[in-house]
Amino acid sequence: MRFLRKVARMSSAISQTLPLELLATGEQGTVIEVDGDPNLVIRLEEIGLHSGVVVRMIQPGSPCILEINHQRYSFRFDESTQVFVDLTP
Amino acid sequence: MVEKVPSQHLARTVAVIGNPNTGKSTLFSALTGVHSRIGNYPGVTVEKKLGWFEFEGQSVRLVDLPGTYSLSPRSIDEMVSVDVLLGRQPDVGPIDAVVCITDASNLERNLYVVSQVLDLGLPTVLVLNMWDVAVDRGIQIDPVELARRLEIAVIPCEAHRRRQLDEVRRGIIQACQLPQRTPPDLFPQTFHEEARQLQTAFQQFGNQNLPIYLIERLLLDVGGQLETALTKPNPAELLTRLKAARERLATAGCRVPGIEAKLRYGWIKQLMQGVMTVPDKRPATVTDTLDRWLTHKFWGLLAFCLTMFLVFQSISTVAEPLMKFFEVGQKQVGGWVGSLLAPGPLRSLIVDGVIAGVGGILVFLPQICLLFLFIALLEDCGYMARAAFLMDKLMTKVGLSGKSFVPLMSSFACAIPGIMATRTIENRRDRMVTILIAPLMSCSARAPVYWLMVAAFFPTVSWAGGWVTLHAIMMFVMTFFGAVVAIPIAWLLKKTLFKSETPPFVMELPAYKWPSPGIVLHRVFDRASAFVLRAGTLILATSILIWSASYFPSDHRAEQQVLVQIQQAEDQFSSQLEQKSQLRSRRELLLEDQPVPVQSAAESSAPIEALAAQLAELDAQLAELDTQLQPLHELFETRNQISERLLADSYLGRFGKWIEPVVKPLGWDWRIGVGVLASFPAREVIVATLGTIYSLGGDVDENSQGLQSALKSATWPDGRPVYSIPVAMSIMVFFALCAQCASTLMVIRRETNHWGWALFTFVYMTLLAYIGAWIAFNATGWLMTFSGNS
Ligand SMILES: Nc1nc2c(ncn2[C@@H]2O[C@H](COP(=O)(O)OP(=O)(O)OP(=O)(O)O)[C@@H](O)[C@H]2O)c(=O)[nH]1
Ligand SMILES: [Mg+2]
Numbered sequence: 030m031r032f033l034r035k036v037a038r039m040s041s042a043i044s045q046t047l048p049l050e051l052l053a054t055g056e057q058g059t060v061i062e063v064d065g066d067p068n069l070v071i072r073l074e075e076i077g078l079h080s081g082v083v084v085r086m087i088q089p090g091s092p093c094i095l096e097i098n099h100q101r102y103s104f105r106f107d108e109s110t111q112v113f114v115d116l117t118p
Numbered sequence: 119m120v121e122k123v124p125s126q127h128l129a130r131t132v133a134v135i136g137n138p139n140t141g142k143s144t145l146f147s148a149l150t151g152v153h154s155r156i157g158n159y160p161g162v163t164v165e166k167k168l169g170w171f172e173f174e175g176q177s178v179r180l181v182d183l184p185g186t187y188s189l190s191p192r193s194i195d196e197m198v199s200v201d202v203l204l205g206r207q208p209d210v211g212p213i214d215a216v217v218c219i220t221d222a223s224n225l226e227r228n229l230y231v232v233s234q235v236l237d238l239g240l241p242t243v244l245v246l247n248m249w250d251v252a253v254d255r256g257i258q259i260d261p262v263e264l265a266r267r268l269e270i271a272v273i274p275c276e277a278h279r280r281r282q283l284d285e286v287r288r289g290i291i292q293a294c295q296l297p298q299r300t301p302p303d304l305f306p307q308t309f310h311e312e313a314r315q316l317q318t319a320f321q322q323f324g325n326q327n328l329p330i331y332l333i334e335r336l337l338l339d340v341g342g343q344l345e346t347a348l349t350k351p352n353p354a355e356l357l358t359r360l361k362a363a364r365e366r367l368a369t370a371g372c373r374v375p376g377i378e379a380k381l382r383y384g385w386i387k388q389l390m391q392g393v394m395t396v397p398d399k400r401p402a403t404v405t406d407t408l409d410r411w412l413t414h415k416f417w418g419l420l421a422f423c424l425t426m427f428l429v430f431q432s433i434s435t436v437a438e439p440l441m442k443f444f445e446v447g448q449k450q451v452g453g454w455v456g457s458l459l460a461p462g463p464l465r466s467l468i469v470d471g472v473i474a475g476v477g478g479i480l481v482f483l484p485q486i487c488l489l490f491l492f493i494a495l496l497e498d499c500g501y502m503a504r505a506a507f508l509m510d511k512l513m514t515k516v517g518l519s520g521k522s523f524v525p526l527m528s529s530f531a532c533a534i535p536g537i538m539a540t541r542t543i544e545n546r547r548d549r550m551v552t553i554l555i556a557p558l559m560s561c562s563a564r565a566p567v568y569w570l571m572v573a574a575f576f577p578t579v580s581w582a583g584g585w586v587t588l589h590a591i592m593m594f595v596m597t598f599f600g601a602v603v604a605i606p607i608a609w610l611l612k613k614t615l616f617k618s619e620t621p622p623f624v625m626e627l628p629a630y631k632w633p634s635p636g637i638v639l640h641r642v643f644d645r646a647s648a649f650v651l652r653a654g655t656l657i658l659a660t661s662i663l664i665w666s667a668s669y670f671p672s673d674h675r676a677e678q679q680v681l682v683q684i685q686q687a688e689d690q691f692s693s694q695l696e697q698k699s700q701l702r703s704r705r706e707l708l709l710e711d712q713p714v715p716v717q718s719a720a721e722s723s724a725p726i727e728a729l730a731a732q733l734a735e736l737d738a739q740l741a742e743l744d745t746q747l748q749p750l751h752e753l754f755e756t757r758n759q760i761s762e763r764l765l766a767d768s769y770l771g772r773f774g775k776w777i778e779p780v781v782k783p784l785g786w787d788w789r790i791g792v793g794v795l796a797s798f799p800a801r802e803v804i805v806a807t808l809g810t811i812y813s814l815g816g817d818v819d820e821n822s823q824g825l826q827s828a829l830k831s832a833t834w835p836d837g838r839p840v841y842s843i844p845v846a847m848s849i850m851v852f853f854a855l856c857a858q859c860a861s862t863l864m865v866i867r868r869e870t871n872h873w874g875w876a877l878f879t880f881v882y883m884t885l886l887a888y889i890g891a892w893i894a895f896n897a898t899g900w901l902m903t904f905s906g907n908s
Contacts, residue, residue, distance in 0.1 A: 067375055068192075068341060069622060074379035075187040076624060077227040081383065085400075088413060092510045092520065092623055098396075099255060100224045101405070101627035103507040105519070110622065 049112035050093065052086035058114030059083050065110030073112075076102065084114060129170065129179040130294040131211060133203055135235060136219035137228050138185025139628050141247040143167075145219060145277040146182035149287065153644075154182045156637050157497040160626045161185070161524060161542040164195040166202055166210065173287040176294065180217075181210055184541075189234040190339040190375075194541040194549075197343055203238070204332065215241040215293040217286070222252035222259060222274065225394060229386045230379075233304070238331055241296040242270045243289040249274040249282075251629070256397040264393050269299070278634060304381045305334075308370045312363045313337055319359045323352040337363060340375050405500075405629045412501070418508050427594050429492045434590040437485040438573065444481040445826070448473065461681040463674070467665055470813040475661030478809030478825050479653050479802050482566040486649050487642055489562055493531050494641040498633035502527065503625055510623050516605055517612035519623040522552040526604075529559035530597070531645070533862045537869055547616035553869060554879055555608050557862050558600040560854060562645070563802045567853045568596045570805060571846040574826040600854045603886070652800070661806045664796055668770040668814050677764060680757045687750045698743045705736045765814055784852065784888070785845040785895040787834060794852065801858040843902060848895035856887035 046061060060080050063070050077097050078084070087094040092105035106112070134142045138160030147154050150169030155162055167182040181202055184195035191197040198207075205212040216235055220228035225246070235242060246252070246261060265272040271289040275282040303310075313333045320328050328348065336344045337360070349356040364374055411417050452473040459465035496502060502524060510520030521543050529536030536556045543549040572592045579588040612618070688695065708729065744751070765771050774788030781791035789811050797803040805825070812828035832840040857863065857880045867876040 071190070071375045071379055072187075072192065072624065074383075075190075075230055076626070077224075079379055079383055081387075087409065090415075092507060094409070094413060094507065094627065098224050098226065099400070100227070101409070101629075103503075103510070103520070103623065103625050103627055105510060105514070105623040107619070107622045 045116040046113055047116060049084065049086075049095075049114050050089065050091075052084075052089065052114065054086055054089060056116070057083055057085040058116045061113045061115050063110075063112050065106070069107070069110055073104075073110075078102070078104075078112065083117065129177045130214040131179045131181065132215045132217055132290055132294065133181045133183060133199075133213045134217045134219060135183050135199055135203060135231070136185060137187055137221065137231060138162075139626065140185065140219050140221040140228065141277040142185065142219045143182055145217075145245065145247065145275070145286070146180055148277055148280050148283055150180050153640065155641075157502070158500045158628050158631060158633075159497065159502040159524065160628070161195065161539065162497075164198070164538050164541040166198055166207070168210075171287065173284075173291055176291045178290055178294065181213075186231060188231050189335065190342050192342070193544045198541075203235070213240060215243065215290065215296075217243045217245060217290060219245045219247050221248045222246040223248055223255055223257060225252075225257075225259065226383075226386055226390060229389070230382055233302075233382045233385060236268075236270075236299075237301045237334070239298045239301050241293040241299060243286070243293045244268065244270055244272045245286055245289075246272065246274045247277050250276050250279070255401070258395045260393050264389075267389055267393070301331075302385070304385050305377075306370075306372055309334075309337070309367060309372055309377075312367055316359060316363055319356065320348075323355050326351065336360065337367070338374050338378050340364070403629070408630050409504070409627075412504050413507055418504070422505060422508060425496075426598075427590070429489075430594045430597065431586065431590040433485055433488045433492075434587060434593060437488055438589070440484040441481050441569070441573070444484070448477040448481060451477070457685075461678040461685075463669065466669060466674075466814070467662070470669075471661050471665030471810055472658065474809040474813035474825075475665065475806035476653050476658050479566060479657055479805045480650070482569060482805075483646065483649065485565060485569060486562060487646050489565065490531065490642045490645040491638065494638040495633050497641075498631075498637050500628045500630040503627045506625060507627065514620050516609040517618075517620050518548055518551060518608060519621045520625060521621070521623060522548060525552055526556060526559055526601070529556040529561060532561050532563070533557045533559065533859065534865050537862070537865050540869070545618065545621045547612075547618040548621055550870065550875070551608055551611045551616050553866060554611060554875065555604040557857050557859065557866075557879060557883060558604040558607065558855065560597040560600045561859075562649075563800065563859065564853050565593075565597075566802055566805050568593055568850055570825065570829075571850050572596075574829050575841060575843055575846040596850050596854060599851070603855060603890070607882075607886075652802070653806075656800055657803055657806050660796060660799070660803045661810055664770065664792075664807050664810050665814070667773075668765055668768045668811060670769060672764040672767045674764060677757065677760045680753060680760060684750070684753045684757060687753055691747055691750055694743055694746050698740065698747070701736055701740050701743070705733065705740075708732060708736070761814060765811070770811075783895075784848045784891045785842075785899075786848070787832075787840050789832070790840075790845075790849065794849075798858050799860045801853060801856075804853070844895050844898040847898040848891040851894035852887045852891035854887075855883060855890045857883035 047058065049058075049060075052058060060078065060082050062080055063073055063078060073079070077100065078095075082097050085096040087096050087101060092103045094101055094103050096102075134146055136142050139158065139162070143154040143156045143163050146152070146167070146169060147156065150171045152167065152169035154167045154169075161184070163182060163184045165184070169180045169182070171178055171180065183199040183202055186196040186199045188196075189200050189203070191200045201207045202210050203213060203216065216238070218232045218235055220232065232242075232244060244264075246259065252259065259274075261272040261274055271293060273282060273285050273289050275286055277283075313330060316337065317328065317330060317333050320326055320333065332344070332348065336342075336348055339345070345357070345360070349360070367374060367377075412421055452469050455473065456465060456469045459468065496505075505527060506520040506523040508520075509523040513520055513522055522540070524542070525536045525539035527536075528539050533556050536559065537553050540549045540552045540556070543552060572589050576588055576592055580586060766775070770792055771788070774792040777791050777795065778788040781788070781794070786794070789808070793804045793807040793811065796807045808829070809825050812825060812832065829841050830839075834840055863876040863880055866879055867873050870876075
């Protein structure tokens, strides 16, 4: 997992765009895109995980705990769902 | 809580809608005085609830609804909300106005559903609840400017402290007078054109006059419930039209469903510009620290198990003495009533049927109150959602998600609200599996059976200085036994009848808070009164039935004569009896003060010798008294023989003998068998039934006190005791696994829309219970002889 993270980080060194699950504890980023089954995607967007919001990783893993606007959520996605975030230092 | 119900046509109907866990039910209860269940996790309310209030001469009918993130419903609880809002529920009727409740500390997301509600064009009031939380976080919102931009009333509010309630009331009344609003237009022109075309198509083929917002929702909700509901008249044609419309929209750059979130969040962003300021700095909160431990992979699970064990340990420590006290009370009431009435059917009905039956179950009231106190505390502090998070890992192993955990956890109180709570599960197959295993969770009606068996047949051993007792461990084990059995059952169901992928898991974790005493006490009171009510109705009725079946058709005259003689003898020997009970209690005190010696005999031989001497002295005195009381003992002996024969001759006794072969492999005699059969409508009935049977068919003497001692002295015809640890285990396992609750089966039928599933649950659980009890009886018996021999 850590190795994967490194590779992903290096390859995206310029844009700093990462899949959400690679965020480490306490790191935060801006959601760029939510991709996957349209019905699940709209569900995620309704509950608050939509492009433009800042997410903070509280506990990585599956399920993970995220924080959006002080509100915590736990998420476990299926394989087809991908959330991309832009790291904000 | 007497509500005036004004005449229907004068009252305006107002729906309370908003995201889950924003305080809708709290506000509803505060406004109407009608209690709606409140808890600090999403999905507490799953069914609509009606209440009334009157303000400034206008009466309003308020509808509390399940929380929803959007008006495109995906689960049954959300469907309820949307149906009511759209006026599609006949028992509520059309809605005059809407109160949107939002969490002010997370306003942007909360406004999503508000923007959908505004599209309906109904007069709307926006309540910014949890204002205190927003202020604590340093969030500043300008309600006046927001109201100006939205052209609706915006009211900050703290529902749990009942602040600003009059403003909310006034806002609702004023909104009711307003005409329909023109909704803000977010969607491009092409979208509206498609909607209008589709409307014409519906008029052509479906021959219905559907409002345009329904058509728009239909266009937006791909695969939603509306698709099946609205296209019923001509599914083939209408669905192709719908699909074609969506495709045209996609090519025009307006791809549903994705477009909706984009447009609405864009609108919200614009709306909130300059209305709300959020501090950049994120303050560290208690929730941070607590979550670090409570959601930890290892510590979190440990904390979960420890909490559960603590609950049972404290119930057992606090409630067992209370229960003894209640039992003494029960015996005294029985004796007192008995002395007032002459021996005969009436006295027997009241003493043996009502007091021994219903009283036997009422002695468990302290335990029930404590159990619900703990449940309410856990529900209102915010821990439930964390427990669901922790359990998601385990639940995925059987193909379910953490979402199923909340209903299952509720089922530990009672399976009925638990099954209702499965409405929050989106996936139908997962919901079915959860419904079918929910009755295996140990509900509070099983607890009296465990308490009775554990208290009567398991030794009072404790460890760690009295902090851990065998009784509490047994209660803990029995309570979670059903849940453990549910694991393979769920796995099997998920592999066969309800084959589907493990669903994704999305859940909001509310911030921790101190449980509100009002909410907690209300819940305890609610359940305690339900328990007493059940004892006074259902259990009373069954007790009377059981009593009649075990009293008739035999001739009780001989028995009554003996009873009269016993009464006379008791009056005659009253001083001896008094003395005897004093000696006995002194003896018990002596034994209790002296803990079981664990040190080597040499160290502590002196105190033990002193104790032995005192005991011998007391025993000698007791023996002396007993010889004096010999005539009384003989009378009791005769009474027991007569009663035993009468009971065996009664309808119940004949029936019991007939079924005895079926229950004998489980180690039960016919009385247990009858008790278990009688408790199929409701499981607590076993306690009442055994109470009546033993009170009538009496192995009683002058010291017998309550059901526990009756059970301990019950014997087979050949004199062996009926009850032993294996028998107690077999009874407990049977009750843990059996579907002995008519109301649960009824709810399963209603929630699955089919009798078949209720029948299925009944059959599989009863089979499981029988086999489980057989294994428990034989395995415990084998273990005990094994450990006895070694
Ligand atoms: N701090 C704060 N807490 C509140 C306020 N109003 C309600 N609560 C708490 O919020 C929690 C949720 O309240 P509910 O009334 O059950 O919420 P709901 O919207 O009905 O939830 P669902 O039925 O699950 O949709 C409870 O613990 C309340 O005590 C408020 O104004 N401020
Ligand atoms: Mg509610």
